[in-house]
Amino acid sequence: MSTVQTKGFLGMPKVKGNAIVMALYLLFLLLPIYWLLNMSLKTNTEILNSFTLWPADLTFDNYKTILTDASWYTGYLNSMAYVVMNMVISLAVALPAAYAFSRYSFLGDKHLFFWLLTNRMAPPAVFALPFFQLYSSVGLFDTHIAVALAHCLFNVPLAVWILEGFMRGVPKEIDETAYIDGYSFSRFFIRIFTPLVASGIGVTAFFLFMFSWVELLLSRTLTSVNAKPIAATMTRTVGAAGIDWGVLAAAGVLTIVPGALVIYFVRNYIAKGFALGRV
Amino acid sequence: MNKTVNQKAWFLILPVLLLVAFSAVIPLMTVVNYAFQDTFGNNKFFWAGLDWFRDMLESERMWDALGRQIAFSSIILAIEIPLGVFVALNMPKRGFWASLCLVLMSLPLLIPWNVVGTIWQIFGRVDIGLLGYTLDALGIDYNYTQGFYAAWATIIVMDVWHWTSLVALLAYAGLQSIPDAYYQAAKIDQASRWKVFRFIELPKMMGVLMIAILLRFMDSFMIYTEPFVVTGGGPGNSTTLLSIDLVKMALGQFDLGPAAAFSIMYYLVILLISYVFYTVMTNLDKREDS
Numbered sequence: 021m022s023t024v025q026t027k028g029f030l031g032m033p034k035v036k037g038n039a040i041v042m043a044l045y046l047l048f049l050l051l052p053i054y055w056l057l058n059m060s061l062k063t064n065t066e067i068l069n070s071f072t073l074w075p076a077d078l079t080f081d082n083y084k085t086i087l088t089d090a091s092w093y094t095g096y097l098n099s100m101a102y103v104v105m106n107m108v109i110s111l112a113v114a115l116p117a118a119y120a121f122s123r124y125s126f127l128g129d130k131h132l133f134f135w136l137l138t139n140r141m142a143p144p145a146v147f148a149l150p151f152f153q154l155y156s157s158v159g160l161f162d163t164h165i166a167v168a169l170a171h172c173l174f175n176v177p178l179a180v181w182i183l184e185g186f187m188r189g190v191p192k193e194i195d196e197t198a199y200i201d202g203y204s205f206s207r208f209f210i211r212i213f214t215p216l217v218a219s220g221i222g223v224t225a226f227f228l229f230m231f232s233w234v235e236l237l238l239s240r241t242l243t244s245v246n247a248k249p250i251a252a253t254m255t256r257t258v259g260a261a262g263i264d265w266g267v268l269a270a271a272g273v274l275t276i277v278p279g280a281l282v283i284y285f286v287r288n289y290i291a292k293g294f295a296l297g298r299v
Numbered sequence: 300m301n302k303t304v305n306q307k308a309w310f311l312i313l314p315v316l317l318l319v320a321f322s323a324v325i326p327l328m329t330v331v332n333y334a335f336q337d338t339f340g341n342n343k344f345f346w347a348g349l350d351w352f353r354d355m356l357e358s359e360r361m362w363d364a365l366g367r368q369i370a371f372s373s374i375i376l377a378i379e380i381p382l383g384v385f386v387a388l389n390m391p392k393r394g395f396w397a398s399l400c401l402v403l404m405s406l407p408l409l410i411p412w413n414v415v416g417t418i419w420q421i422f423g424r425v426d427i428g429l430l431g432y433t434l435d436a437l438g439i440d441y442n443y444t445q446g447f448y449a450a451w452a453t454i455i456v457m458d459v460w461h462w463t464s465l466v467a468l469l470a471y472a473g474l475q476s477i478p479d480a481y482y483q484a485a486k487i488d489q490a491s492r493w494k495v496f497r498f499i500e501l502p503k504m505m506g507v508l509m510i511a512i513l514l515r516f517m518d519s520f521m522i523y524t525e526p527f528v529v530t531g532g533g534p535g536n537s538t539t540l541l542s543i544d545l546v547k548m549a550l551g552q553f554d555l556g557p558a559a560a561f562s563i564m565y566y567l568v569i570l571l572i573s574y575v576f577y578t579v580m581t582n583l584d585k586r587e588d589s
Contacts, residue, residue, distance in 0.1 A: 041389040046403055049460065052422045053406065055429045059421065067427055113314040120311035125302040132312065134577060139323050141573045143521035145542035146562040149549045150326030173322045176315060234411045236524050241550070251411040265427065272414045279409025280402075287401045290468055 060269035067265045082270035095250035098164065103232045105168035110175045110228050118183035140177040147173065148241045155242055164247045167239045171232045178231065179224050186220025223289045226282055233279065250275055333559035351560035361561060364544040371540055372519045375458045379515060383466025390471055404464040416528025419457040443530060447537050454526045454538055462515060469511040473504035506583050513576040520569055541565055
């Protein structure tokens with residue numbers, strides 16, 4: 021649909037209905053985020069004593085507090101650490117499995133695929149307590165790797181699902197030609213196949229990042245000090261003197277930034293990824 | 300695609316199996332263990348048989364939570380699916396504006412769930428939040444920590460805000476895959492806008508919409524963090540959904556037996572409904588392939 025503007029009522033430029041709908045929807049999405057940003061740039065006095073639509077007394081102190089206090093910014097480093105670990109582990113095990121599901125049929129393949137998916141459907145609340153006991157008993161409590169492994173519960177099935185969708189789109193003749201040319205499986209997989217599904221791997225990595233980054237119930241249950249995620253650190257703002265709204269808002273804004281950065285790179289593949297490679 | 304039969308493919312699956320066995324099967328067995336046993340402390344356990352299950356099935360608390368959960372999931376599905384499709388139909392098809400819309404719409408999806416809760420907690424406060432302040436100024440009695448309707452409205456609007464974009468993105472991906480020729484044919488036949496939607500766009504979106512419904516159902520049925528941050532399950536128990544109740548029971552009161560029995564029934568309900576969706580979905584896939 022083109023966005024040709026025609027003259028409408030009283031010679032005013034007529035805007036298409038589509039644009040109005042989108043503008044309203046985006047306004048609905050952005051308003052709460054704007055409010056958080058707005059609050060993060062105010063002093064607590066201004067937040068509590070006057071109601072202003074934009075900061076009258078612009079201040080970056082809230083951000084300074086977070087970026088200079090180690091107990092704050094290590095929260096970000098912890099979150100980053102387990103998210104990256106989880107991405108690496110999930111991709112490493114999911115790549116060969118997705119290849120197997122997309123290329124071969126074998127005993128029980130369909131049941132196995134559904135069983136994997138059931139783990140994506142498992143409520144984290146069900147697993148919180150057993151995870152706590154399991155990781156405590158093997159001495160991994162409060163480590164980054166414990167959270168990374170716990171997040172594999174829902175991320176590995178997701179990775180297999182998305183990658184399988186992308187790999188299905190690669191013609192099988194490529195495999196056969198490579199084997200005739202004398203490639204071994206591992207060389208073929210690393211040298212030829214992986215580059216062919218590179219965009220799929222990128223999209224999968226994005227989704228792994230996303231679901232590990234936004235999850236809190238498991239990561240909070242499995243950590244206390246050393247690996248505490250930033251999202252859990254935010255409860256610190258509740259002190260004896262009430263809630264430090266400015267710092268809370270600033271911490272919130274900073275958790276949105278990494279997501280906003282990675283979105284830009286995958287914007288053209290987001291939809292396909294959400295459709296699990298099946299469009 | 301025709302697949303070759305090859306039993307050695309199992310070796311490629313092995314790493315996934317081992318990992319999932321460690322991170323899912325072992326913990327799940329612990330839950331099963333607790334569900335059938337009772338303890339008086341000191342790590343001594345007694346066989347309790349199906350007692351916990353009977354207790355839970357007779358407890359009003361669980362049925363109430365289940366009722367609230369079903370109400371919540373139905374309401375958000377009934378709003379998000381049509382709204383998401385509607386937004387997708389209005390999105391620009393290509394170019395700069397399409398990219399911009401995609402990026403901005405994905406933004407809520409990447410915010411940590413407790414920050415989503417925090418955003419709405421702040422946004423809805425009467426003293427410092429834009430929404431609460433505006434409603435208050437309009438003379439509407441709105442307080443999500445005290446009013447039943449205000450609390451429910453807040454968590455539903457929050458979920459719509461958080462996840463409608465997911466449905467819209469999926470529907471958009473489905474729409475993108477429709478060849479222009481279909482629209483041209485419809486134009487020649489002078490089909491109305493509604494008929495184009497009903498007979499061209501909707502059937503083509505069916506596959507991705509099923510994924511959207513499946514994902515939204517699963518995720519809304521296990522929602523925990525966002526409503527917990529905003530209302531904490533209150534006022535009273537009015538927004539205590541299944542996961543909130545379960546965490547209260549397991550980690551708050553440490554009632555391991557009932558909590559485990561609860562967990563297993565909870566999991567089975569999700570599995571059952573998801574299996575139905577999954578079967579419908581794979582059947583749709585097959586029909587499209589043939």
